[in-house]
Amino acid sequence: MNVWLTIFGMALVTYATRAIPLLTLRSQPNPQLARFLSYVPPAIFAALIVPALFAPSGSFEAGAALYAGLFGVLVAWRSRNMAITIIAGLAAFALLQILGVA
Structure with missing residues (x-):
């Protein structure tokens, strides 16, 4: 059970780190952020x-x-x-x- 809990927790963290920026950013990113990310x-x-x-x-x-x-x-x-x-x-x-x- 502990292994499945760890896998589920890591899946949740992975999903959150990918979904949060998509949900919170506007359609056009800030030019400074885009430059930084480049x-x-x-x-x-x-x-x-x-x-x-x-x-x-x-x-x-x-x-x-x-x-x-x-x-x-x-x-x-x-x-x-x-x-x-x-x-x-x-x-x-x-x-x-x-x-x-x-």
């Missing part, structure tokens, strides 16, 4: 990627991940498109792995 995806992306680039095994190593990440930064700077950046970074990483760059 920075969330790149910040989350960076928080997930940067540790894996600089310390994939727990300590700094300059390997395929770091080089592909630097290439991804260059592509992002030139294209300003997250999808193209991800695809280019993955392709660079795969190529470096095939070439044996550790």
Whole structure:
């Protein structure tokens, strides 16, 4: 019973965190809020990627991940498109792995 209560509680919390903003915000969000929220995806992306680039095994190593990440930064700077950046970074990483760059 305790497991089901925990699952139900987490479902309720998850639903509430998604429903409350939808129910309380007006049809058009505040321009300041919209501007703030526009920075969330790149910040989350960076928080997930940067540790894996600089310390994939727990300590700094300059390997395929770091080089592909630097290439991804260059592509992002030139294209300003997250999808193209991800695809280019993955392709660079795969190529470096095939070439044996550790």
